Amino acid sequence: MKELTVISGKGGTGKTTITAAFAALAQGQVMADGDVDAADLHLILTPRIKKEEEFFGGRAPLMDKDKCDECGICMELCRFEAIRDFIIDPISCEGCGLCMHACPNDAITMEEKFSGHWFISDTRFGPMVHGKLGIAEENSGKLVSLVRQQARLIAEEENKDLIIIDGPPGIGCPVIAAMTGVDLVLAVTEPTLSGIHDLERVLGVAGHFSVPATVCVNKFDINTENTEKIKEYCRERNIEVVGEIPYDPIVTKAMVAGQSITEYDSGVVTDIIKKMWARIETGLGNGFER
């Protein structure tokens, strides 16, 4: 079984557009949305939910006012300034439990904390696993790991040999959870100075965890000089640039129509994405070099 994660470092580079196109092009895959925070893949894949489960990401303290004698020990010890005037602020609380252990009156207990949902769904391109973290919740990395684990289970059950993961933006914990141990990362970037800066950082994370990476330059014609810089950068590091996609308003039109670009149009963007997919598919089979 192979796992491919599409990431972007900087958000809004067209990562989900490309993932959705891969969903339409690949065969026999399980889709996993690793962006549990601001997920968009469902807008194109329109999943029909078959199974919905609650996600408990950790524990949170609960204070029993009747037992509390306002000694203030918990407030003093909490490193996250999460207790003020003997009230716990759930947004600042990290759920470390120190207050519970320290309270001389056993006034604090730790309770399982409901932090979101995860789903198993059907789409027109096969099964999909996705999650929705509650607003302002923590532990997105844990939910991403859970989504990936469920996707693997389905792949095993249904004899599918490929999992395509739409990764979250950034380089923090959910990104690490979405890319550790996968067979290949595709980093989608734009030829802007910020795009290059963010690409270097996200490729750094892939390198840090020894995950092979390839690159796609989206809207490459917005600044061809920068596109050359990206290609040069990748050449030096032996990272293959598997696709260069021009800017085309048709991409937004497909999104508004709720379709993947390859379903919506047969123009140049679709062409390039198809070639890119073919390259990735063979590469996944043979193993990309790092």
Add this chain to the structure above:
Amino acid sequence: MIISISSGKGGTGKTTIGTNLALSLEGVQYVDCDVEEPNGHIFLKPQIEERISVGIPVPQVDKSKCTYCGECAKVCEFNAIVVVKEQVLFFPELCHACGGCSYICPEDAIEEVEREIGVIERGKAGGIEFVHGILNVGEPMAPPLIRTEKKFIDNGKTVIIDSSPGTSCPVVEAVKGSDFCLLVTEPTPFGLNDLRLAVEMVRKLNIPLGVLVNCCDIGDKEVWQYCEYESIPVLMEIPHDRGIAEAYSKGIPLVEEIPEYRSRFQDLYNQIEKRLQEESG
């Protein structure tokens, strides 16, 4: 006044708005809290004057005192410390630096040592005071770095905070405590979907908010309908323009490429100020 700039969806132009707003006003401090992918410096080109390493206190076990009783592992909610036979294993990337293990250890065997997670750089970009945090590559936890960075906020200035996209902990950490949150979106289904989530987050934090629609002439009209329905003010609209996109790609600020935008950003600021006065008055 502290204005945070955020967006559910990445790549909607958050940094463009933050940096150009900073360049259009006087007495500004720009604080880039997108520590995973900080970009503000690309446009503001600050002279960095100070570099501060930021660490979190993590446990270090003194083997000569440890009895392998396992208490530390029991209190750790994050499985960052594990005791197996005659060994205490520590997984730094899981540690939240809460101090629970050292507090509980009956033998006083745990000492805390700093582990660097990133750096903060401070400097000046013309008249703008500049601060940004840079999370070390491979480091999962952004919030402690953002928390430290926010201690450098100068309340005497107009503070502009750039956050990372999304609605989870790093964004909450960045936006928390600001007087106003400006959400930047695009009028597309992705933009709207993510805007909804961002609005929910900002409302949960009880912060007044407004929307800026970038690339306002692409996509569809649903973002405006949503904002009207939710009584959210749309404070500014910027059309899609290849010239703007090209300038952006080179790191040239919008107000330098098209100086007329300066007064539009000043107007944006005045609208925010007026709204806040109305709200408090």
